[in-house]
Amino acid sequence: MQRPLLVLSAILSVGLLSACATRTPEQKAAGEIFDPYESTNRSVHSFNLVVDKVLFRPASKGYVTVVPEPIVESFNYFAENLTMPGMIVDSLLQGNLKQAGTAFSRFVINSTVGFAGLADPASDFKIPEVDTDFGETLHVWGFDEGPYVELPLYGPSTARDAVGVVVNLFTNPLDYTDPRPADNLGTYAQIVRRMGDRGRYSDTVDAMLYDSADSYAQLRSLYLQNRRFDLEGENTDLYISPDEISTEGF
Amino acid sequence: MTVNISRRHLIGTASAAAGLAMLPITASALNPTTARTMVDKLVAEINRVIDSGKSESAMYRDFERIFETYSDTSYIAAYALGVDGRRASSTQKRAFTDAFTGYISRKYGKRFREFIGGKLEVEDVRKVKNFLEVRTTAYLRGESPFEVAFHVSDRTGRELFFNIYIEGVNMLLTERTEIGSMLDARRGDIDAVIADLKRAG
Numbered sequence: 001m002q003r004p005l006l007v008l009s010a011i012l013s014v015g016l017l018s019a020c021a022t023r024t025p026e027q028k029a030a031g032e033i034f035d036p037y038e039s040t041n042r043s044v045h046s047f048n049l050v051v052d053k054v055l056f057r058p059a060s061k062g063y064v065t066v067v068p069e070p071i072v073e074s075f076n077y078f079a080e081n082l083t084m085p086g087m088i089v090d091s092l093l094q095g096n097l098k099q100a101g102t103a104f105s106r107f108v109i110n111s112t113v114g115f116a117g118l119a120d121p122a123s124d125f126k127i128p129e130v131d132t133d134f135g136e137t138l139h140v141w142g143f144d145e146g147p148y149v150e151l152p153l154y155g156p157s158t159a160r161d162a163v164g165v166v167v168n169l170f171t172n173p174l175d176y177t178d179p180r181p182a183d184n185l186g187t188y189a190q191i192v193r194r195m196g197d198r199g200r201y202s203d204t205v206d207a208m209l210y211d212s213a214d215s216y217a218q219l220r221s222l223y224l225q226n227r228r229f230d231l232e233g234e235n236t237d238l239y240i241s242p243d244e245i246s247t248e249g250f
Numbered sequence: 251m252t253v254n255i256s257r258r259h260l261i262g263t264a265s266a267a268a269g270l271a272m273l274p275i276t277a278s279a280l281n282p283t284t285a286r287t288m289v290d291k292l293v294a295e296i297n298r299v300i301d302s303g304k305s306e307s308a309m310y311r312d313f314e315r316i317f318e319t320y321s322d323t324s325y326i327a328a329y330a331l332g333v334d335g336r337r338a339s340s341t342q343k344r345a346f347t348d349a350f351t352g353y354i355s356r357k358y359g360k361r362f363r364e365f366i367g368g369k370l371e372v373e374d375v376r377k378v379k380n381f382l383e384v385r386t387t388a389y390l391r392g393e394s395p396f397e398v399a400f401h402v403s404d405r406t407g408r409e410l411f412f413n414i415y416i417e418g419v420n421m422l423l424t425e426r427t428e429i430g431s432m433l434d435a436r437r438g439d440i441d442a443v444i445a446d447l448k449r450a451g
Binding site: 123129201203204207211212213214217218221222225226227228229230234236239240241242243244245246247249250 | 322324325327328329331332335338340343344346347357360361364378379380381383394401403405412413417418419420422423424427428430431432434435450
């Protein structure tokens with residue numbers, strides 16, 4: 001399938017990456033937020049909030065209310081398992097053979113002993129979880145994160161991670177097997193998984209999206225802090241010291 | 251990681267070479283054992299409140315007391331207000347710290363309630379810059395374990411935590427963003443922010 005789509009995604013990726021505005025090395029070292037497209041991003045954020053409010057939030061809350069928790073969990077395992085072949089590809093592209101092997105073991109064990117991925121015996125066997133994507137691959141290859149972007153329906157991202165999201169639509173080997181399990185099975189599974197998470201952590205997500213004074217700024221800060229930690233690990237240089245501001249009077 | 255370790259090693263060697271003059275400073279500095287004990291007690295108290303089955307408002311009162319006992323509330327409040335603190339009067343500063351402590355206890359208390367059935371385990375203590383980092387692992391139901399780090403200083407004369415890092419997300423930066431947004435939305439009116447903080451969280 002999808003040779004034209006692959007070409008399209010390649011063009012899109014190159015376009016997006018080369019369009020990346022860059023941060024100065026000082027800004028990068030200081031861990032600053034780089035958001036040159038803030039006004040566009042804020043429009044997308046407003047759109048995403050509406051979609052969440054009228055569609056995603058009620059659907060997710062309904063889903064976790066109607067469907068018993070163990071089954072929600074099972075669907076999450078199932079969706080996660082479907083991503084493993086893609087994770088193997090990304091791990092290999094990152095030159096991380098060990099992680100590729102781990103993802104492979106998880107996929108084989110959970111697809112067989114784990115009832116086609118509905119259970120997670122791999123974790124019971126103490127096989128570590130694998131969570132990577134093409135955004136991380138680009139990071140490993142030396143691409144800078146680029147400007148912050150909020151993607152429609154998808155949410156917070158960066159220029160680099162947005163390219164990763166697009167590329168990952170086409171890098172799951174399951175989509176190229178013959179016969180394929182089902183059209184877009186992986187995508188539907190991911191939507192169900194995100195609904196499960198939105199429903200289970202509904203109070204936390206609600207607090208962030210609807211109680212915050214500026215949910216756009218809050219989400220941007222949380223996403224960048226967490227994503228940088230995931231990709232770069234702890235950066236103790238950026239740790240805040242206990243003497244950075246005067247406490248006199250407080 | 252390797253770089254960090256060797257750098258720390260180098261610094262250790264260098265300060266040892268600098269001789270006894272360095273020692274009094276090191277000796278009077280932060281105590282890892284005290285910091286660890288403090289976080290152990292803090293974790294135990296949080297767990298006790300979560301398991302108590304008290305009403306929500308009673309739990310928030312308990313969390314506020316815990317926050318006041320174990321954290322450097324002045325520093326956390328001052329950092330959250332940021333440069334806007336410079337134009338605050340002393341009355342405003344005190345009122346802000348009070349309102350902010352209540353707000354943060356409610357806000358984080360709500361999140362702690364999701365810890366029901368879970369646990370925090372202290373892993374290790376290490377020195378970073380001029381403070382100590384106490385690393386713990388959080389085990390929540392249906393979640394893979396993740397790291398929660400408490401940053402502890404003795405700025406006040408006692409070992410208190412002044413920041414929490416969860417998966418790279420830290421409380422001071424996150425709250426400075428939030429308070430900054432609140433100020434923006436109220437045209438920089440600190441009194442209005444204080445009034446609203448009493449209800450927020």
